[in-house]
Amino acid sequence: MMRALLLMCAALAGVAQAAPKGDGKLFDPVASVVMSPRCINCHQVEAPHQKDIGIVHAQQVVRGADGHGSAVLHCAACHQASNSAQGRVPGAPNWHLAPLSMKWQGLDKKGVCQQMKDPKRNGNRKTGEQVIEHMKTDPLVLWAWNPGAQRTLPPMSHEDFIKALETWADAGMPCPQ
Numbered sequence: 737m738m739r740a741l742l743l744m745c746a747a748l749a750g751v752a753q754a755a756p757k758g759d760g761k762l763f764d765p766v767a768s769v770v771m772s773p774r775c776i777n778c779h780q781v782e783a784p785h786q787k788d789i790g791i792v793h794a795q796q797v798v799r800g801a802d803g804h805g806s807a808v809l810h811c812a813a814c815h816q817a818s819n820s821a822q823g824r825v826p827g828a829p830n831w832h833l834a835p836l837s838m839k840w841q842g843l844d845k846k847g848v849c850q851q852m853k854d855p856k857r858n859g860n861r862k863t864g865e866q867v868i869e870h871m872k873t874d875p876l877v878l879w880a881w882n883p884g885a886q887r888t889l890p891p892m893s894h895e896d897f898i899k900a901l902e903t904w905a906d907a908g909m910p911c912p913q
């Protein structure tokens with residue numbers, strides 16, 4: 737009732753009906769982490785990227801058939817279950833590239849948002865809770881906050897990242913326009 741009245745007032749005042757408050761902006765803090773180098777370097781197409789500027793991985797490392805590298809040069813040949821060589825070689829269990837469907841390379845904020853909530857492209861995660869769960873617990877995600885060798889961290893703590901994700905999911909996972 738209240739809402740109907742408000743809408744009527746807006747209509748009478750000739751104000752275009754605005755999107756729900758906050759809306760697409762709720763994805764901004766999420767994007768600031770997801771699109772930071774520690775994450776996006778692994779969500780690439782042909783090969784992983786390195787460093788904060790995201791240069792193509794050295795040693796001619798490529799995606800290979802399953803994201804674990806070529807037949808002769810697997811990720812695991814260098815990347816261990818934890819950071820090694822005084823942190824110079826990053827590591828976490830089952831280190832490999834994100835599947836092609838989950839690529840963020842070349843996408844803008846809106847594109848990443850749409851990918852993350854699309855079950856066809858996000859590993860069949862259907863609810864907000866399922867989408868978030870991975871980012872709460874996955875070792876490859878958690879690695880980003882312990883990347884070794886003084887690599888830059890994502891722009892907020894993991895705890896704040898989860899809070900931002902929950903706020904976004906509770907609002908129905910709105911994407912930037």
Ligand code: HEC
Nearest residue numbers: 770774775778831832833834835838852858859876877880
């Ligand atoms: C070492 C490589 C690697 C790093 C680093 C990495 N990811 Fe991923 N990511 C993967 C792989 C592999 C999968 C597929 C796993 C699955 O579907 O269970 C994945 C899947 C995902 C998914 C689920 C599907 C989707 O695209 O919506 C999300 C969300 C995600 N990663 C977020 C992140 C975030 C946030 C970070 C940084 C904090 C990050 N990843 C860092 C490799 C990586």
Ligand code: HEC
Nearest residue numbers: 774777778784786787795797798804805810811814832833
């Ligand atoms: C010949 C050894 C070697 C192989 C094989 C290898 N890597 Fe790496 N990788 C490294 C080293 C060393 C670094 C650290 C370089 C640096 O500090 O920027 C690195 C860095 C990375 C980074 C950058 C992390 C970041 O954000 O700074 C990613 C992502 C990555 N590797 C993914 C992979 C994936 C995925 C594979 C398999 C498809 C793979 N690597 C295969 C040696 C290797």
